[in-house]
Amino acid sequence: xxxxxxxKILTKKSKIxxxxxxIVVANVDLAFIQDTTGPLTIRQFEKISFxxxxxxxxxxxxxxxxxxxxxxxxxxxxxxxxxxxxxxxxRAYEVGDGVxxxxxxxxxAKPGDIIVGSDSHTVTAGALGxxxxxxxxxxxxxxxxxxxxxxxxxxxxLINLKGTLPKGVYxxxxxxxxxxxxxxxxxxxxxxEFSGEALAHITVPExxxxxxxxxxxxxxxxxxxxxxxxxxxxTTQGRSDSYSPLYPDADAHYERFISLNLLExxxxxxxxxxxxxxxxxxxxxxxxxxxVFIGTCTNGRLEDLAVSARILQGKKRSPGTRLLVAPASRxxxxxxxxxxxxxxxxxxxxxxxxxxxxxCLGLHQGVLGDGEICLSTANRNFKGRxxxxxxxIYLASPATSAASAIRGEITDPREIx
Amino acid sequence: MSDIIxxxxxxxxxxxxxxxxxxxxxxxxxxxxxxELAKHALEDADPTFISRVKPGDFLVAxxxxxxxxxxxxxxxxxxxxxxxxxxxxxxxxxxxxxxxxQGVPVLLCDTTKISDGDKLEIDLAHSTVANLASGxxxxxxxxxxxxxxxxxxxxxxxxxxxxxxxxxKKNSGEEPRGGD
Numbered sequence: 001x002x003x004x005x006x007x008k009i010l011t012k013k014s015k016i017x018x019x020x021x022x023i024v025v026a027n028v029d030l031a032f033i034q035d036t037t038g039p040l041t042i043r044q045f046e047k048i049s050f051x052x053x054x055x056x057x058x059x060x061x062x063x064x065x066x067x068x069x070x071x072x073x074x075x076x077x078x079x080x081x082x083x084x085x086x087x088x089x090x091r092a093y094e095v096g097d098g099v100x101x102x103x104x105x106x107x108x109a110k111p112g113d114i115i116v117g118s119d120s121h122t123v124t125a126g127a128l129g130x131x132x133x134x135x136x137x138x139x140x141x142x143x144x145x146x147x148x149x150x151x152x153x154x155x156x157x158l159i160n161l162k163g164t165l166p167k168g169v170y171x172x173x174x175x176x177x178x179x180x181x182x183x184x185x186x187x188x189x190x191x192x193e194f195s196g197e198a199l200a201h202i203t204v205p206e207x208x209x210x211x212x213x214x215x216x217x218x219x220x221x222x223x224x225x226x227x228x229x230x231x232x233x234x235t236t237q238g239r240s241d242s243y244s245p246l247y248p249d250a251d252a253h254y255e256r257f258i259s260l261n262l263l264e265x266x267x268x269x270x271x272x273x274x275x276x277x278x279x280x281x282x283x284x285x286x287x288x289x290x291x292v293f294i295g296t297c298t299n300g301r302l303e304d305l306a307v308s309a310r311i312l313q314g315k316k317r318s319p320g321t322r323l324l325v326a327p328a329s330r331x332x333x334x335x336x337x338x339x340x341x342x343x344x345x346x347x348x349x350x351x352x353x354x355x356x357x358x359x360c361l362g363l364h365q366g367v368l369g370d371g372e373i374c375l376s377t378a379n380r381n382f383k384g385r386x387x388x389x390x391x392x393i394y395l396a397s398p399a400t401s402a403a404s405a406i407r408g409e410i411t412d413p414r415e416i417x
Numbered sequence: 418m419s420d421i422i423x424x425x426x427x428x429x430x431x432x433x434x435x436x437x438x439x440x441x442x443x444x445x446x447x448x449x450x451x452x453e454l455a456k457h458a459l460e461d462a463d464p465t466f467i468s469r470v471k472p473g474d475f476l477v478a479x480x481x482x483x484x485x486x487x488x489x490x491x492x493x494x495x496x497x498x499x500x501x502x503x504x505x506x507x508x509x510x511x512x513x514x515x516x517x518x519q520g521v522p523v524l525l526c527d528t529t530k531i532s533d534g535d536k537l538e539i540d541l542a543h544s545t546v547a548n549l550a551s552g553x554x555x556x557x558x559x560x561x562x563x564x565x566x567x568x569x570x571x572x573x574x575x576x577x578x579x580x581x582x583x584x585x586k587k588n589s590g591e592e593p594r595g596g597d
Contacts, residue, residue: 023563025583036445037488047574066445073446080449120487120511136489136515138573150563150583184433185481189510218481220510274433361442361486382437382485384461389441 002249004156005223006191009131009246013114020155020253029113029130031143032060034100035067036363037118037136039077042084044141052088054147059090060108062100064356069095070364098329098355101125101297104132105208106331110234110242111226116143121297121379123214127207128233129226129246134215154191154220155255157182161198163263168414170307171206172299172377172397174260175213176268180278181258188218190255193248195225198262204233205301212298213379216275267412269375270395273383281400284410291374292317292405293359293366293386294398295326299377300355302335304398309341311402311416317349318408324366325350326358348405362387375404422538423501425473429533430462432479436512438462439483439491448490455497472499475539477531479505483512492516502539504528504546504557517564520572524557531555 003011007018014024033041038061053059061081066074078095085092093103100117101124109115111129115122118140125132133151135143143149159178165171192214194207202210207224214222224230226246234243267281294300294308305327317323325345327333333355336342342352353359359366360378368374368391376386381393396404399413406416438461440454447454459466476495482505483491492515495503502522506529516523522541531537535550544557560568563585570576 023561023585025585036442036448037490039449040489040493044574048577071446073449077449118487118489120485122487134487134511136487136511136518138489138518139514142573142577145577146582148583150585152561184484185507185509188481188507218484218509361445363442363445367443380437380485382435384437384441384443387441387443389461 002251002253004191004252004254005129005193005225005246005248006131006154006156006221007252008248009112009114010151010153012112018153020153022153023150024153025148025150026114027148028058028116028143029110030058030060030104030108030115031140032062032100032104032117033140034062034065034119035074035077035081036065038081040137041118041141042080044138045144048141048145050145053090053144056089059088059144061085061090061092062103063093063095064099065361066363067095067356068354096330096354096356098332099297099300099357101212102300102328102332106237106329111230111244111246116140116149120215121212123219123222124208124212124297126211126214126222127204127224128230129224131221131223133220152189154189156191156193157187157256157258158254159192159194160257160259161194161196161202162259162261163198164201165262165265168399168417169265169267170397170399171202171209173265173268174262175210176270176278176395177265178260179213179217179276182217184216184274184276185218190219192217192219192222194223199224199227199229202229204229205303208301209298216379267397267400267414269400269410270381272381272392272394275379275381275395281396281410281412284394285412287373287394287410289321289375289404289409290372291322291324291366291368292401293324293374293376293378294401295324295328295353295358296360296378297328298379299398300326300328300332302332304377305332305336305341305345306339308398308402309344311399311413312348312406313344315348315406317405321405321408323348323350323405324353324359326353327355329355359386361385375401375410377401422540423473424538425475425501426471427475427477427531427533427535427537428466428470429531430476430478433481433484434462434478435485436483436488436491437485440488440494451493451497454490455494458494458498467498470498470500473501474499475502475504475537476500477504477528479528480507482508484509487511489515489519492519492521496521504531517560517568518573520568522568526555526557
């Protein structure tokens with residue numbers, strides 16, 4: 001039977017003919033944990049009391065969420081994760097190496113892989129054609145112990161993309177628009193599969209932004225085919241051996257079809273307190289902001305810092321608006337230094353935070369005050385997300401965020417570019 | 418699934434209760450100290466929750482319950498607060514798996530028929546909820562046989578301890594499939 005990308009990957013990894021609705025047990029190519037969900041994963045893993053990790057070479061520990069540690073409790077959790085890595089022989093990425101999802105994209109994810117992580121944004125690696133999904137601590141503990149996990153094979157929504165993104169409009173605007181169309185729970189338990197002529201112009205870094213937010217529509221995975229763009233990215237990362245083409249079958253069955261003409265998109269802003277509460281930037285124009293945060297697994301890549309630096313070149317942030325920038329990885333940071341982006345951003349008044357999750361989830365490095373408003377390039381604006389339930393979070397692209405930092409209020413980047 | 422009837426009162430919340438509402442990130446430093454963490458359960462959704470919840474109560478909410486982060490601490494703190502089952506109109510995927518993995522039943526039903534404080538009786542074996550306050554009976558959608566088996570063992574860890582694997586039974590609506 002003709003298969004979607006999700007069905008293809010789950011068929012290969014479960015070694016049975018998998019169709020939407022089936023329950024399958026599939027081999028896992030990569031299982032990872034991070035510092036806020038990892039300690040519980042380790043405790044659950046130790047209760048299972050197996051001999052160890054089934055495939056230590058396929059397991060990774062990332063210290064990124066509260067890194068560097070702002071409190072002794074996190075420091076102790078970091079110590080627990082380091083000990084676990086030493087004892088089990090799995091790999092560990094240290095404080096300052098970057099956000100787990102960016103590092104998975106740079107060093108691990110391959111087309112056709114199954115990747116599970118104890119973090120909901122594990123979906124990010126779908127940009128490279130990997131069936132990547134977030135799970136809780138017990139599920140990841142079981143995947144570490146057994147080297148496999150169970151899945152319900154998801155039905156798929158096919159997202160057909162036409163045209164090219166207009167000036168001032170980015171992958172972030174595309175995915176915010178799409179989440180608004182689908183709704184925050186519209187794709188619960190489904191796969192989103194991206195296709196269409198526009199993919200030829202959508203790079204892997206942009207695909208990472210799009211796949212990253214698939215979960216904000218409830219989706220289990222956000223899958224891109226593996227094509228020339230995938231090969232180019234993997235080659236740039238020195239991983240050309242990891243490339244293999246991967247496409248859905250022509251007559252695969254899809255539950256729903258959604259078409260987007262990128263030419264019709266404009267800069268979008270997600271309003272508090274749900275991600276699907278999205279409007280064109282014109283509706284948010286003039287909202288005063290006390291903080292801008294550019295970074296995260298959604299928008300902390302080199303291309304995001306490049307566009308931010310271009311907008312902020314020779315300009316200053318508004319005196320009443322703090323500008324925080326967190327590169328998504330050490331590689332992104334060093335390249336951004338080499339390209340001069342970091343100097344431009346610092347001269348514009350930015351504070352450069354170490355590679356990691358930074359202010360995104362309110363643990364440190366940019367917690368908001370009562371009544372404060374932040375414009376962020378992250379993926380979530382839930383009440384309390386950035387450490388204070390009395391604060392408000394708006395989400396937008398790096399371009400909109402950088403332009404807004406200059407004026408101290410939410411601004412259409414096309415007015416400045 | 419056992420034939421036990423759960424009895425308790427409903428504590429009702431709204432739609433889109435995220436895992437950040439259930440246990441905010443700002444308490445993440447307490448994640449290795451679960452009794453302390455649990456004192457903050459649902460603090461940002463309903464500050465009165467922790468003072469009024471009684472052991473055996475049911476958490477009742479609307480659409481897309483538990484959206485957001487994969488933190489399993491969300492069902493952990495709900496369970497530690499004394500909640501015996503969660504009744505919602507719909508639930509986010511990761512939260513659903515996490516709750517079942519913690520041995521906390523999640524029942525999908527029309528929760529608009531339940532008000533805060535209603536006394537309920539839940540029959541897990543038959544997936545029904547009797548609302549003693551209104552005299553109505555609600556039918557819930559059934560979980561898959563595998564999830565039902567995980568729930569009967571009290572969660573995923575006891576399930577794996579017992580079976581050493583995922584066991585997908587024949588003739589259960591699930592084909593025996595996959596892996597090695």
